[in-house]
Amino acid sequence: MLPELGHFALILALLLAGLQAFFGIAGAHLRRDRWLAAVAPAVAGQFVMVATAVACLVTAFVSHDFSVRYVAENSNSALPLFYRVTALWGAHEGSLLLWIFLLAGWTLAVAAGTARLPARFSARVLGVLGVVSFGFLLFTLATSNPFLRLIPAAPDGRDLNPILQDPALAIHPPILYTGYVGFAVAFAFACAAMLEGRLDQAWARWTRPWTTSAWAFLTVGIALGSWWAYYELGWGGFWFWDPVENASFMPWLVGTALVHSLAVTDKRGLFKSWTLLLAILTFSLSLLGTFLVRSGVLVSVHSFAADPMRGIFILAFLVVMIGGSLALYAWRAPLLRSSAGFELGARESFLLFNNILLVIAAAIVFGGTMAPLIADALGLPTLSVGTPYFNPTFLMPVLPLLALLPVGLHAKWKKGRLRESERAIGVTLAVALVLSLAVSFGVFAQAKVLTLVGLTLGPWIILSSLLDPLDRWRRKLSVPRAVLGMAIAHIGVGLFVIGITVVQSFTEEHDVALARGEAASVGGYEFRFGGVAQMEGPNYDGVRGSVVVTRHATALGTLYPEKRRYWVQGTVTTEAAIQMNRATNLLIALGDDLGAGRWSVRIQVRPLISLVWLAALVMAIGGAVAGSDRRYHLAARSAAAAAAEGAKEAAG
Amino acid sequence: MNRFALPLALFALLVVVLAISIRHSPDKSLIVSPLVGRAAPGFALPSLTDAQHRVRSEDLRGRWYLLNVWGTWCVECRAEHAMLVDVAHSGVIPIIGLDWKDEDDRALEWLAQLGNPYQAVALDHDGRTAIDWGVYGAPETFLVNAQGVVVYKLVGPLTRESWTREFLPRLPRPAGVGF
Numbered sequence: 001m002l003p004e005l006g007h008f009a010l011i012l013a014l015l016l017a018g019l020q021a022f023f024g025i026a027g028a029h030l031r032r033d034r035w036l037a038a039v040a041p042a043v044a045g046q047f048v049m050v051a052t053a054v055a056c057l058v059t060a061f062v063s064h065d066f067s068v069r070y071v072a073e074n075s076n077s078a079l080p081l082f083y084r085v086t087a088l089w090g091a092h093e094g095s096l097l098l099w100i101f102l103l104a105g106w107t108l109a110v111a112a113g114t115a116r117l118p119a120r121f122s123a124r125v126l127g128v129l130g131v132v133s134f135g136f137l138l139f140t141l142a143t144s145n146p147f148l149r150l151i152p153a154a155p156d157g158r159d160l161n162p163i164l165q166d167p168a169l170a171i172h173p174p175i176l177y178t179g180y181v182g183f184a185v186a187f188a189f190a191c192a193a194m195l196e197g198r199l200d201q202a203w204a205r206w207t208r209p210w211t212t213s214a215w216a217f218l219t220v221g222i223a224l225g226s227w228w229a230y231y232e233l234g235w236g237g238f239w240f241w242d243p244v245e246n247a248s249f250m251p252w253l254v255g256t257a258l259v260h261s262l263a264v265t266d267k268r269g270l271f272k273s274w275t276l277l278l279a280i281l282t283f284s285l286s287l288l289g290t291f292l293v294r295s296g297v298l299v300s301v302h303s304f305a306a307d308p309m310r311g312i313f314i315l316a317f318l319v320v321m322i323g324g325s326l327a328l329y330a331w332r333a334p335l336l337r338s339s340a341g342f343e344l345g346a347r348e349s350f351l352l353f354n355n356i357l358l359v360i361a362a363a364i365v366f367g368g369t370m371a372p373l374i375a376d377a378l379g380l381p382t383l384s385v386g387t388p389y390f391n392p393t394f395l396m397p398v399l400p401l402l403a404l405l406p407v408g409l410h411a412k413w414k415k416g417r418l419r420e421s422e423r424a425i426g427v428t429l430a431v432a433l434v435l436s437l438a439v440s441f442g443v444f445a446q447a448k449v450l451t452l453v454g455l456t457l458g459p460w461i462i463l464s465s466l467l468d469p470l471d472r473w474r475r476k477l478s479v480p481r482a483v484l485g486m487a488i489a490h491i492g493v494g495l496f497v498i499g500i501t502v503v504q505s506f507t508e509e510h511d512v513a514l515a516r517g518e519a520a521s522v523g524g525y526e527f528r529f530g531g532v533a534q535m536e537g538p539n540y541d542g543v544r545g546s547v548v549v550t551r552h553a554t555a556l557g558t559l560y561p562e563k564r565r566y567w568v569q570g571t572v573t574t575e576a577a578i579q580m581n582r583a584t585n586l587l588i589a590l591g592d593d594l595g596a597g598r599w600s601v602r603i604q605v606r607p608l609i610s611l612v613w614l615a616a617l618v619m620a621i622g623g624a625v626a627g628s629d630r631r632y633h634l635a636a637r638s639a640a641a642a643a644a645e646g647a648k649e650a651a652g
Numbered sequence: 653m654n655r656f657a658l659p660l661a662l663f664a665l666l667v668v669v670l671a672i673s674i675r676h677s678p679d680k681s682l683i684v685s686p687l688v689g690r691a692a693p694g695f696a697l698p699s700l701t702d703a704q705h706r707v708r709s710e711d712l713r714g715r716w717y718l719l720n721v722w723g724t725w726c727v728e729c730r731a732e733h734a735m736l737v738d739v740a741h742s743g744v745i746p747i748i749g750l751d752w753k754d755e756d757d758r759a760l761e762w763l764a765q766l767g768n769p770y771q772a773v774a775l776d777h778d779g780r781t782a783i784d785w786g787v788y789g790a791p792e793t794f795l796v797n798a799q800g801v802v803v804y805k806l807v808g809p810l811t812r813e814s815w816t817r818e819f820l821p822r823l824p825r826p827a828g829v830g831f
Contacts, residue, residue, distance in 0.1 A: 152779075155783075158783050281659075315671060318667070318670075319667055322663055323660070326660040329656060329659065330659070330660050333656040334656055370669070373673045376672075377668075377669045568693075568784060
């Protein structure tokens with residue numbers, strides 16, 4: 001009964017999304033203010049309906065209702081409760097439902113947050129979000145209904161994909177999707193501005209907190225995915241340029257550009273049409289990512305079962321959403337003019353370079369991801385694009401981007417008087433250079449050119465980010481959250497550069513064959529293999545090895561790498577054992593049983609790898625702090641006051 | 653054309669590429685089962701014809717085989733049965749039957765009546781193995797290679813067309829099918 005209720009709730013949600021879209025957009029266009037009053041109730045109703053559907057599916061999972069096909073395919077009576085709940089987004093249908101649920105949540109928050117904005121504008125924003133939601137609900141109901149029954153009911157389920165049975169991956173999709181979906185809000189703001197034919201600095205100020213929050217979520221989501229890939233897949237890396245990773249990385253790059261371009265539009269009223277375009281592109285890339293993953297056009301370790309019908313549906317949806325918004329852009333953007341100018345050395349030019357370089361970086365990732373498809377469409381031989389393409393080409397725009405960052409931080413708005421900051425720039429650079437040489441030759445006694453460049457850029461960015469907040473603090477000025485958040489996020493960038501440089505330059509990795517009692521020495525650590533033992537978990541069995549780690553004759557502990565065999569699907573997964581030792585990451589993964597008690601063992605010693613994910617978290621915290629600045633809320637309030645004034649004048 | 657229309661034009665180009673890539677590659681339609689490309693789930697089930705032995709997936713290792721999911725209650729299975737018999741006669745590949753949620757007497761009667769294309773018939777009374785294999789509904793036919801990896805899955809009855817178009821090209825060439 002409950003699954004049917006969930007299905008019915010989704011159909012009602014579809015109707016409400018249609019009403020929300022129609023009354024929001026048409027009501028504002030035809031200036032029927034009574035229609036506008038229906039928009040917010042439709043938003044609330046839609047949220048309740050979608051939440052009901054989610055609750056029904058979760059109940060089916062928790063209560064082992066294997067008469068629901070999606071549950072039978074993604075759960076099992078031996079699956080622990082936590083994973084029975086997260087199995088909701090373990091495959092295609094439920095992931096879509098999660099997407100829709102998060103969109104409904106964001107829309108509700110937008111409805112509450114924009115209540116103080118001009119009524120027609122906020123109705124248009126909600127109307128555009130209604131269109132997005134309508135498309136996804138229709139997609140779910142038409143091609144991917146998670147409530148389909150299995151007749152006869154299965155006696156037991158096929159179990160959740162074992163690689164998804166991991167805490168990090170269990171929470172990775174909701175956070176990632178929160179970011180993706182959050183960019184729908186920036187998109188809706190952009191479309192509303194274009195529909196209205198008006199875009200001012202207040203618009204940018206309203207859009208900023210939403211965009212920054214979405215960006216922060218996406219940052220955490222990507223970092224979690226990378227962390228999971230590191231210890232679960234046991235491939236020994238944190239980024240593989242896999243199409244699905246790229247699909248989340250492209251919106252991040254363009255979204256980062258958007259965050260910066262919005263700053264210019266907010267402060268100086270410049271880059272208006274460019275900001276609009278970035279808002280459209282960011283969300284379009286989120287949609288495109290969904291398309292690439294869900295249609296099965298790209299084959300990747302992450303892809304779920306694919307269906308060409310779904311691909312065609314998503315493509316049609318892309319044409320409507322992206323094509324429609326870009327057509328609107330071609331029509332309306334020429335009307336937006338910026339009158340103000342700026343000098344070459346001003347902060348505006350640095351942010352312009354930031355935008356150009358980030359978009360180039362996104363284009364490089366896009367090209368590499370799409371190249372196999374384009375080759376296929378042209379009938380060329382199958383093409384495979386991997387790390388050898390991505391790593392060097394991606395560095396080309398990113399190195400100048402990182403080098404311009406500390407200089408740009410010292411630049412002032414409008415005026416290009418960089419000379420005033422010459423000393424600050426020089427001193428920070430000198431300190432960073434000394435640090436870089438000290439670390440490279442003092443700690444690791446070796447360095448390549450890129451090592452020195454990276455180790456200089458990182459500290460330079462951090463020191464430069466600290467100057468402005470420290471200066472304000474010394475002069476006893478207040479440090480607004482926007483400034484503090486920006487400094488934190490940029491410190492995150494600096495830490496990230498340091499982490500990635502050290503990992504890439506100083507990692508040691510060996511595959512060795514070890515018998516019980518034998519030891520291998522890697523990167524100054526000694527690893528003694530203690531053999532393997534059989535073990536059993538709730539829904540798997542396998543073997544567990546033990547490896548004692550010592551350094552300078554001091555025992556640092558024992559690591560237990562595992563190989564698990566999940567009963568139902570028969571899948572074997574490698575659970576690498578990881579230990580932190582003074583920020584150095586030791587990873588041991590069990591390979592194959594070589595017979596006679598010998599096992600192949602992969603040993604990696606990666607200094608500072610945790611810093612890579614920690615830095616991403618710092619960036620996201622910076623985004624969260626900046627997004628919560630009171631200035632934006634005050635802006636909304638003053639807009640409401642202005643609207644009230646206007647109404648009073650009109651009445652008088 | 654104004655420069656603001658440029659993004660729209662580029663997007664149109666992208667749509668063309670995406671549309672072609674959906675239609676273009678027949679390979680993509682194969683990924684209907686997440687099982688394709690992965691190890692076939694193991695089973696050890698009672699045999700329909702030989703009460704002494706069990707049909708085990710491990711015993712099938714080292715050679716290619718078809719796993720055909722059927723049941724006497726299934727109308728479509730009757731339709732495909734003649735084709736299965738033809739395939740069995742051609743001797744290209746052994747067929748293992750998975751008799752899904754069925755009654756043994758009826759199954760034996762069915763084989764006596766229509767001919768037995770199966771090298772062995774495994775009895776899946778409680779349907780557990782069918783779930784492991786991701787069976788949506790009978791009939792379904794899986795092609796499994798010598799390493800025990802599912803190469804292809806056909807949902808619906810096996811026809812001469814699907815046999816020549818989907819199965820034959822996937823089999824190892826030439827006469828050496830591996831047994």
